[in-house]
Amino acid sequence: MSGHGAAQPMTARRSGPLRGRAEIPGDKSISHRALILGAMAVGETRITGLLEGQDVLDTAKAMRAFGAELIQHGPGDWSVHGVGVGGFTEPAEVIDCGNSGTGVRLIMGSMATSPITATFTGDASLRKRPMGRVTDPLALFGARAYGRKGGRLPMTLVGAAEPVPVHYTVPVPSAQVKSAVLLAGLNAPGQTVVVEREATRDHSERMLRGFGAELTVEAAPEGQIITLTGQPELRPQTVAVPRDPSSAAFPVCAALIVEGSEILVPGVSRNPTRDGLYVTLLEMGADIAFENEREEGGEPVADLRVRASELKGVEVPPERAPSMIDEYPILSVVAAFADGTTIMRGVKELRVKESDRIDAMARGLEACGVRIEEDEDTLVVHGRGSVPGGATCATHLDHRIAMSFLVLGMAAEAPVAVDDGSPIETSFPIFMGLMRTLGADLSDG
Ligand code: S3P
Numbered sequence: 001m002s003g004h005g006a007a008q009p010m011t012a013r014r015s016g017p018l019r020g021r022a023e024i025p026g027d028k029s030i031s032h033r034a035l036i037l038g039a040m041a042v043g044e045t046r047i048t049g050l051l052e053g054q055d056v057l058d059t060a061k062a063m064r065a066f067g068a069e070l071i072q073h074g075p076g077d078w079s080v081h082g083v084g085v086g087g088f089t090e091p092a093e094v095i096d097c098g099n100s101g102t103g104v105r106l107i108m109g110s111m112a113t114s115p116i117t118a119t120f121t122g123d124a125s126l127r128k129r130p131m132g133r134v135t136d137p138l139a140l141f142g143a144r145a146y147g148r149k150g151g152r153l154p155m156t157l158v159g160a161a162e163p164v165p166v167h168y169t170v171p172v173p174s175a176q177v178k179s180a181v182l183l184a185g186l187n188a189p190g191q192t193v194v195v196e197r198e199a200t201r202d203h204s205e206r207m208l209r210g211f212g213a214e215l216t217v218e219a220a221p222e223g224q225i226i227t228l229t230g231q232p233e234l235r236p237q238t239v240a241v242p243r244d245p246s247s248a249a250f251p252v253c254a255a256l257i258v259e260g261s262e263i264l265v266p267g268v269s270r271n272p273t274r275d276g277l278y279v280t281l282l283e284m285g286a287d288i289a290f291e292n293e294r295e296e297g298g299e300p301v302a303d304l305r306v307r308a309s310e311l312k313g314v315e316v317p318p319e320r321a322p323s324m325i326d327e328y329p330i331l332s333v334v335a336a337f338a339d340g341t342t343i344m345r346g347v348k349e350l351r352v353k354e355s356d357r358i359d360a361m362a363r364g365l366e367a368c369g370v371r372i373e374e375d376e377d378t379l380v381v382h383g384r385g386s387v388p389g390g391a392t393c394a395t396h397l398d399h400r401i402a403m404s405f406l407v408l409g410m411a412a413e414a415p416v417a418v419d420d421g422s423p424i425e426t427s428f429p430i431f432m433g434l435m436r437t438l439g440a441d442l443s444d445g
Contacts, residue, residue: 009392010402010421010432012409013441017260017308020438022251024265026051026076026241028427029175029203030297032059032102034239036110037211038080039068040087040186041234045080049241049297052076055100055426062107065091066118076241085234086187090116094154097122099354099397099426102176104153105134109180112143113163113187121154125354125397125423131155133172134180140166141184165190165230169222172349173322175200175273178226182208182215188230197223200322201273206298211237240297245269246326247428248304249277250403251438253330255306256286257337257411263438265304267296276316276324277331278304284311284338311338313383318346325349328379329404332361336370337411338383348377354423355396364393364405368416390414399423403431410440 031051036059038045050056052075060070060078067089069081083089088111095118097104104120108131111118121127132151139145142160147153165188170177178194182204185192205226208215214229248268255261269275270293281288287309290302313335316324324331328347335342350357358379362372365381369388373380389412395402402421409416421444424431432442 007420008422011417012406013415015410015441018438022265024243024248027244031056039063039082041082041236042084043236045236047078047239050076053427058098059103062095088114094119105176109183112138112184114159115161117158119156127153137168137181163188165192167193169195173198179204185228192228194226242297242299243267253334254407261308267301270300276320277327283314313340313342315343321346329400333408335381342381344379355398360401367391387412389416392417399426
C-alpha cells in the first residue's frame with residue numbers, strides 16, 4: 001500500500017462516562033514476527049489472534065512474495081506454510097511495506113543472508129524513515145543495500161551469497177534493529193551476537209526460542225548479550241498472539257481522563273519490556289487494578305480495571321523510554337489533563353517514527369491550548385487539569401498521533417478533529433467502533 005487514499009477527517013467530542021469491556025486486537029510486533037518466523041520454519045505454523053491491521057497484512061503479502069504459502073481460515077486465524085531458513089525465493093515484484101517500519105526492517109533482516117535480491121518501498125511516511133540503521137549491520141553479514149540519499153526507500157537489498165556471522169552492538173535502542181540482525185543471523189553459519197545497551201522489547205528472542213533456535217541472553221556490564229546459533233531448522237509453531245498493550249493504551253488513557261469512566265481491558269501484556277506506560281500512569285495516581293494475572297501466548301498478562309482518576313504530573317526517566325516508546329503520544333495527552341508538569345526525557349527516537357512524534361504532539365497540543373516545551377530529546381507538558389480543545393490536529397500519516405488527539409477530544413472542552421484518521425487502520429482497525437461502544441462521541445468528518 002504505498003499509495004495513500006483520500007484523507008479521512010475524524011472528530012471527537014466531549015464524551016459521557018466510558019463504560020464496558022474493551023477487547024483489544026492482537027499485538028502488532030508479535031503478529032509481524034509470527035508471519036516472518038512462520039515463513040522461515042519448515043511446515044505449517046498456525047496463528048490465532050493475528051492483528052489484521054494493514055501493517056501486518058503488508059507483511060503477509062511480502063511473505064507470499066518470498067515463497068511462503070499463507071492461508072486465512074477466519075478472522076485472525078492463519079496458517080503459514082514456511083520454506084525454511086535460507087529457503088526464500090526471489091520476489092518478482094517490489095515489496096511494498098506500506099506504513100510499517102517494523103515490517104520493512106524485519107523483512108530486510110530475514111532475507112539479507114540469502115542469495116536473492118529484493119526492492120522495498122512504502123508510503124510517504126515510510127519513505128522518509130532511516131533504513132541505514134538496519135542496512136549498516138546487514139552489510140556486515142555481506143548484504144548490499146542501494147537506496148535513496150540518507151538510506152531512504154525505495155531501496156534494493158542484495159542478500160549475501162556467503163554470509164558470515166556478526167558481532168554487533170546496537171547503537172540506538174531499537175527492537176527493530178536488534179530483530180533484523182537476529183533474523184539475518186538465522187541463515188549465517190556460526191554464532192551471531194547482538195549487544196543491546198538498553199533492553200528493548202524481547203518478542204524476537206522469546207519467539208526465536210519458541211521456534212527452536214538456540215539463543216541465549218546474558219547480562220553484562222555493557223548491556224545484554226544475545227547470542228544466536230545460525231542455521232537452525234525452525235520448527236513450525238502454534239502461536240496465540242496476545243493483545244497489543246500499545247493499542248490498549250488508548251482506551252485505558254481515555255477512561256482515565258473522561259469523567260466518571262470505568263472500563264475493563266482484558267489480557268493486557270505485563271511484559272516488562274512493554275509496560276512502561278502503566279508504570280508511569282500509576283506514578284501519576286491512576287486508578288488501575290491489575291486483576292487475574294496469568295500467562296497468555298507466552299506473555300504475562302492481566303485484566304485491567306481502569307477508573308477515571310485525578311492525575312498529577314511526573315518526570316519520566318530516560319531509561320524507561322524503550323519500554324513505552326510508542327506510548328509517549330497518548331501519555332502527553334494524559335499529561336495535559338493532569339495537575340502539574342510532566343517531563344519526558346530521552347525521547348529523541350520519537351523523531352524517527354511514523355512521524356516526528358515530538359513535533360506532531362507539540363503542535364497539536366499547542367493548537368488545543370496546552371502549554372508545552374520541547375527540545376531534541378525532551379517533551380514537557382504543562383497540565384492544568386482541563387484542556388480547551390477546539391482545533392484540527394495534523395496526523396502526518398501516523399496512527400498513534402491520530403488516536404491520541406481523538407482521545408484528547410473525548411475529554412476536552414471543545415471538539416477536537418484530526419485531518420486524517422485513515423492511518424488508524426494500520427494498527428487498530430476497530431478503534432472507532434470499539435471506542436464508540438464504550439461511549440465515546442466520535443464521528444467521521
Ligand atoms: C517495534 C519496535 C519499536 C516500535 C515499533 C515496533 C518492533 O521500534 O516503535 O512500533 O516490533 O520491534 P524501534 O525498534 O525503532 O524502537
